[in-house]
Amino acid sequence: MNENPGFISVTDENNNKIEIQVIFGFEIPEYKKSYVVYTTECQSPQEEINVNISEYDNNTYEIKSIPEDELDFVMESYNNAKSMILETE
Amino acid sequence: MEEGISLNQNNNTINSVTVKEDKKLLAKIWDKTVDLGVSVQEAKINMRPTQIKILSVFCPELKPIIEPVTKFYESDSGKKYLEGQKEGIRIAGNVLKGDTDEAKKQCQEMLDSINSENGDNMVNMANDINGMLTEINEAGGMKK
Numbered sequence: 427m428n429e430n431p432g433f434i435s436v437t438d439e440n441n442n443k444i445e446i447q448v449i450f451g452f453e454i455p456e457y458k459k460s461y462v463v464y465t466t467e468c469q470s471p472q473e474e475i476n477v478n479i480s481e482y483d484n485n486t487y488e489i490k491s492i493p494e495d496e497l498d499f500v501m502e503s504y505n506n507a508k509s510m511i512l513e514t515e
Numbered sequence: 516m517e518e519g520i521s522l523n524q525n526n527n528t529i530n531s532v533t534v535k536e537d538k539k540l541l542a543k544i545w546d547k548t549v550d551l552g553v554s555v556q557e558a559k560i561n562m563r564p565t566q567i568k569i570l571s572v573f574c575p576e577l578k579p580i581i582e583p584v585t586k587f588y589e590s591d592s593g594k595k596y597l598e599g600q601k602e603g604i605r606i607a608g609n610v611l612k613g614d615t616d617e618a619k620k621q622c623q624e625m626l627d628s629i630n631s632e633n634g635d636n637m638v639n640m641a642n643d644i645n646g647m648l649t650e651i652n653e654a655g656g657m658k659k
Contacts, residue, residue: 449544465541477536492532501532511544 451482452507457496463504479504583650592640599625 449463462482467475479500481490492500587593602625609618 449541470538472538474535474537475541476533477541479532479534497532501534504534508544512540 449477450507450511452503454500454503457499461492461500461504583647583654586650587643587647590643592636592643595636596640596644599629 447465449465451460451462453460460482461479463477463479465475465477479492481492483490588597602621606618606621606625609615609621
């Protein structure tokens with residue numbers, strides 16, 4: 427088990443282990459899919475960092491790419507989820 | 516596709532959509548999602564044209580604990596246990612407010628309620644709690 431809460435180890439297609447920091451997750455019931463928002467650049471000195479959004483399997487923890495035809499809606503949902511979290515008291 | 520968004524399908528990296536975000540904004544989101552995660556809440560929002568359910572933080576370390584606890588609280592034993600906890604808080608609230616007569620009445624009612632339970636129910640509750648703790652332990656939820 428990973429000892430750093432919020433971090434998950436994932437394996438890339440070359441079997442390299444990568445540690446990612448999870449920022450939040452959301453679901454789109456219409457697609458019956460979960461998504462995870464994460465970064466591999468939390469130690470970066472840059473003000474702006476790359477944030478990744480992927481499909482996420484809740485049972486296997488597997489991260490998958492988002493089909494291109496679902497991308498716009500996923501991005502809209504991501505932006506709405508982000509705003510909603512920031513507005514939470 | 517929006518400007519600044521790229522679909523990363525390079526074989527050397529994780530497949531994902533990549534966007535640029537400010538680190539300070541991410542820190543704010545992180546704090547809020549951790550709060551949601553700690554209180555094991557799910558926030559639902561309505562949006563056009565569908566509904567998004569925020570799952571708080573995806574933290575696999577919490578899953579071995581959250582799942583058995585949620586299952587227990589959804590069981591008959593768990594509901595009774597939770598009601599007992601809530602009643603205890605209500606009694607404490609009345610004591611703090613100085614309404615000891617009401618607190619005494621509530622204590623007696625709680626005691627009567629416990630006394631009215633038959634032995635099987637209490638054994639079932641104990642077994643369910645034990646099952647929950649075993650499940651958490653076996654999933655590694657209590658290990659550091």
